[in-house]
Amino acid sequence: MELDRLDRDIIAALVDDARQTYAVIGHRVGLSASAVKRRVDRLRETGAITGFSARVAPRALGWTTEAYVELFCQGKTKPSDIALAVSRFPEVVAAATITGEADALLHIRATDVRHVERVIERIAAQSFVVRTKSSIVLSRLVDTPPGAAVPEARNGSPAPS
Amino acid sequence: MELDRLDRDIIAALVDDARQTYAVIGHRVGLSASAVKRRVDRLRETGAITGFSARVAPRALGWTTEAYVELFCQGKTKPSDIALAVSRFPEVVAAATITGEADALLHIRATDVRHVERVIERIAAQSFVVRTKSSIVLSRLVDTPPGAAVPEARNGSPAPS
DNA sequence: ATTGAAAAAGAGTAGCG
DNA sequence: CGCTACTCTTTTTCAAT
Numbered sequence: 001m002e003l004d005r006l007d008r009d010i011i012a013a014l015v016d017d018a019r020q021t022y023a024v025i026g027h028r029v030g031l032s033a034s035a036v037k038r039r040v041d042r043l044r045e046t047g048a049i050t051g052f053s054a055r056v057a058p059r060a061l062g063w064t065t066e067a068y069v070e071l072f073c074q075g076k077t078k079p080s081d082i083a084l085a086v087s088r089f090p091e092v093v094a095a096a097t098i099t100g101e102a103d104a105l106l107h108i109r110a111t112d113v114r115h116v117e118r119v120i121e122r123i124a125a126q127s128f129v130v131r132t133k134s135s136i137v138l139s140r141l142v143d144t145p146p147g148a149a150v151p152e153a154r155n156g157s158p159a160p161s
Numbered sequence: 162m163e164l165d166r167l168d169r170d171i172i173a174a175l176v177d178d179a180r181q182t183y184a185v186i187g188h189r190v191g192l193s194a195s196a197v198k199r200r201v202d203r204l205r206e207t208g209a210i211t212g213f214s215a216r217v218a219p220r221a222l223g224w225t226t227e228a229y230v231e232l233f234c235q236g237k238t239k240p241s242d243i244a245l246a247v248s249r250f251p252e253v254v255a256a257a258t259i260t261g262e263a264d265a266l267l268h269i270r271a272t273d274v275r276h277v278e279r280v281i282e283r284i285a286a287q288s289f290v291v292r293t294k295s296s297i298v299l300s301r302l303v304d305t306p307p308g309a310a311v312p313e314a315r316n317g318s319p320a321p322s
Numbered sequence: 323a324t325t326g327a328a329a330a331a332g333a334g335t336a337g338c339g
Numbered sequence: 340c341g342c343t344a345c346t347c348t349t350t351t352t353c354a355a356t
Contacts, residue, residue, distance in 0.1 A: 001221065011222065014215035018179050021333060032341050037334070048221035053214055054175035056308030060162065060209035061172070063312060068229075068259065068266055083302035090310035095303035098229065098296035105229055105296065106303075111312045135259035135266065141244035142256035142267075145214050149251035151223040151272045182348060193326050198349070200324095 001046045006031065008150045010039055011049065015148050018052040055145065063109040066140075067116045069123070070102035070133040077103065077128040085126050091119045102133065162207045167192065169311050171200055172210065176308040179213040216306065224270040227301075228277045230284070231263035231294040238264065238289040246287050252280045263294065 003011075009029040013020060022033035022040070029036070043049040058064075073082065079097045082104050086092045094107035106123070110116040113136065124132050164172075170190040174181060183194035183201070190197070204210045219225075234243065240258045243265050247253045255268035267284070271277045274297065285293050 003221065008222070011215065011217055015217060016214075018213040018215045023333080033333085034335085034342080035340055038340090046221075047218055049215050050218055051216040052179040053177075053216050053306050054172060054179045054210050054308065055212040055214050056172055056176060057208055057211055058308070060164065060207075061169070061308060061311060066257075079300055079302060087303050090305075092303055093305045094301075096227075096301045097299040099299060100294075100296040102296070104302070133261075135261040135263070138258040138260060139240055140255075140257045141240060141265070142248050142253055144251075144254045146217055146219055146224075146254060146270070184348080194348085195327080195350085196325055 001048060003048065007039060007043060007048070010036060011043065012148065012150060014040070014049065014052075015145055058109060062111050065110050065112050065116055066137040067108045067110070067120075068135045068137070069106040069108060069120055071104040071106060071123070072101070072130045072132065073103040073128050074130055079104075081128055085128070086123060089119055089123065091115070092123075162209065164209065168200060168204060168209070171197060172204065172308060173311065175201070175210065175213075176306055219270060223272050226271045226273050226277055227298040228269045228271070228281075229296045229298070230267040230269060230281055232265040232267060232284070233262070233291045233293065234264040234289050235291055240265075242289055246289070247284060250280060250284065252276070253284075 006029055010025060013025045013028055022036040025031075026033045026036045031039075040049065058066075071082065082097065083095065086095050086104075086106060089108075091108050091110050092106050093109050095104060097104050108116060108119055110119060116134070116136065120132055120134055123129065167190055171186060174186045174189055183197040186192075187194045187197045192200075201210065205212075219227075232243065243258065244256065247256050247265075247267060250269075252269050252271050253267050254270050256265060258265050269277060269280055271280060277295070277297065281293055281295055284290065
């Protein structure tokens with residue numbers, strides 16, 4: 001699907017604040033409210049925008065600890081096997097297969113370090129898991145909502161002061 | 162701040178769909194529309210809800226490639242130094258200091274592998290960076306919006322079938 | 323302290339040019 | 340695409356528990 005500059009500006013506006021009115025967004029991007037609505041409807045239909053969500057402070061919900069866990073699996077493990085196994089844990093908020101020594105990287109949120117340990121223990125107990133290597137997060141430095149930046153807009157070249 | 166079951170249900174509803182009407186949420190949690198609005202306002206004031214955001218398919222915006230990069234820094238590097246340096250790159254969507262051999266882990270989104278390479282190159286050029294170790298994401302298996310799950314609700318013990 | 327109901331203000335939606 | 344008219348939501352106010 002083809003996105004023009006207007007679509008990208010609208011998306012950026014909605015990522016910033018999904019509850020802005022169409023009129024406000026329209027003023028920001030130079031369009032009427034109804035034109036914005038039509039484009040937003042189209043962006044949802046085509047799947048560019050997948051939904052609208054409240055941003056939550058994980059701490060407020062009790063998720064005070066997070067960790068990244070590298071997964072080393074047996075030779076013939078399929079990505080779908082890993083996906084199926086780890087998606088059963090609500091603590092696993094992200095998972096991906098990766099290049100390098102490990103086969104997959106998991107992002108885990110838990111209530112405390114003990115909780116992290118329990119989850120890792122259960123994941124390590126899966127038959128296809130050979131070993132795990134965990135890193136507890138000490139402090140989060142950056143956490144950008146996806147879609148905030150646009151590739152074409154800036155090309156990621158901050159002047160390295 | 163103290164969150165009761167109603168607050169958590171409301172948050173879960175808003176994470177699921179931030180554009181549901183207060184009336185619909187109220188019906189779902191057993192409250193009137195105005196009661197829901199008051200609670201949402203309070204949740205925003207206290208910082209439990211930090212905002213509302215459109216969920217975007219990164220691919221639709223041109224972010225087709227992602228990578229995780231471990232950062233090994235010089236002995237006396239402060240977390241704030243790392244934060245300052247990497248937050249200048251729109252491609253760095255997440256960053257955290259971690260336990261283990263590496264000092265920090267970065268999550269990068271880029272348009273292609275060449276782009277990932279360029280960004281890593283620029284980050285590695287920072288004075289405090291000793292070396293980096295990157296893993297390109299092959300396929301994303303899980304990507305849960307934060308706040309979808311609630312610690313107290315289920316305790317992360319799926320029956321290991 | 324928090325709720326539900328009702329009135330007023332505002333925004334979403336659909337059809338028109 | 341922009342404009343207008345209509346409908347539904349949000350927001351405020353008020354009384355009650």
